[in-house]
Amino acid sequence: MSPSHTRTAPTTTLAVDYREPTVDDGTRLWEIASDSKVLDVNSSYAYVLWCHDFATTSIVAEVDGRPVGFVTGYRRQNDPSTLMVWQVAVDDDARGHGVAGTMLHQLFDRANKQGMVAMHTTISPDNVASQRLFASVAKARGLRFERRDLFPANTFPDSHEPEDLYMLEPEIPEP
Numbered sequence: 001m002s003p004s005h006t007r008t009a010p011t012t013t014l015a016v017d018y019r020e021p022t023v024d025d026g027t028r029l030w031e032i033a034s035d036s037k038v039l040d041v042n043s044s045y046a047y048v049l050w051c052h053d054f055a056t057t058s059i060v061a062e063v064d065g066r067p068v069g070f071v072t073g074y075r076r077q078n079d080p081s082t083l084m085v086w087q088v089a090v091d092d093d094a095r096g097h098g099v100a101g102t103m104l105h106q107l108f109d110r111a112n113k114q115g116m117v118a119m120h121t122t123i124s125p126d127n128v129a130s131q132r133l134f135a136s137v138a139k140a141r142g143l144r145f146e147r148r149d150l151f152p153a154n155t156f157p158d159s160h161e162p163e164d165l166y167m168l169e170p171e172i173p174e175p
C-alpha cells in the first residue's frame with residue numbers, strides 16, 4: 001500500500017514518554033505494525049524476541065502507559081559503528097506530533113554513546129513519508145543522507161517492493 005504523502009498539522013498536543021522496550025511490549029509492537037497497513041508484519045514472536053534481544057537498540061513511545069509507536073533496530077555485525085533501523089511505526093492517532101522523529105533522535109543519541117555514528121535503514125520507493133522522516137533526522141543532525149539500491153523486487157519471492165538503502169553518515173572532513 002502506498003502511504004499518504006501529505007498531512008495536516010495536529011490540533012492537540014500529546015504527552016509522550018520514551019523508553020527501551022521490554023518483552024511485555026512485544027504484542028503491542030506487533031499490533032502497531034499490523035495496524036499500520038504499510039509495514040511488513042512479522043510474527044508476534046519476532047516482536048517479542050526483538051524486545052528481548054535488541055532492546056538497547058530499540059525504543060518505544062507511550063501515551064498514558066500505552067505504546068503508540070516504536071523503532072526497532074540493531075547494531076550491524078559487520079560494521080559496529082552503524083545502527084540499522086529495521087522498522088518505525090506510529091499509531092494513526094499519534095502521527096504528526098513528531099513522535100517518530102523524537103524516537104529516532106533519542107535512539108540515535110543512545111546509540112552514539114555506544115559508538116554507533118551512522119544510521120542506516122531500508123525504505124521502499126513509494127514510502128515518501130519514511131524518506132522524509134529520515135531526511136529530516138539527517139538534516140537536524142548535520143549528517144550526509146544518501147540512497148543506494150539494495151534489494152531489487154526480484155530479490156523477493158512475492159510481490160514485495162524493492163528496498164533501497166538509506167544511509168545517514170557523518171560528513172568526512174576535508175583533508
Ligand SMILES: CC(C)(COP(=O)(O)OP(=O)(O)OC[C@H]1O[C@@H](n2cnc3c(N)ncnc32)[C@H](O)[C@@H]1OP(=O)(O)O)[C@@H](O)C(=O)NCCC(=O)NCCS
Nearest residue numbers: 005006088089090095096097098099100101129130133136
Ligand atoms: C512514517 C511515520 C513513522 C511518521 O510518524 P510521525 O510520528 O507522524 O512522524 P513525525 O511527526 O515525527 O515527522 C517527522 C518528519 O517526517 C515528515 N513526515 C512524516 N509523515 C509524513 C507524511 N505522511 N508526509 C510527508 N512528510 C511526513 C514530517 O513532515 C517530519 O518532517 P520535519 O521534521 O521536516 O517536519 C508514520 O506515518 C507511520 O507509522 N507510517 C506507517 C509505517 C511506516 O511507513 N514506517 C516507515 C517505514 S519502516
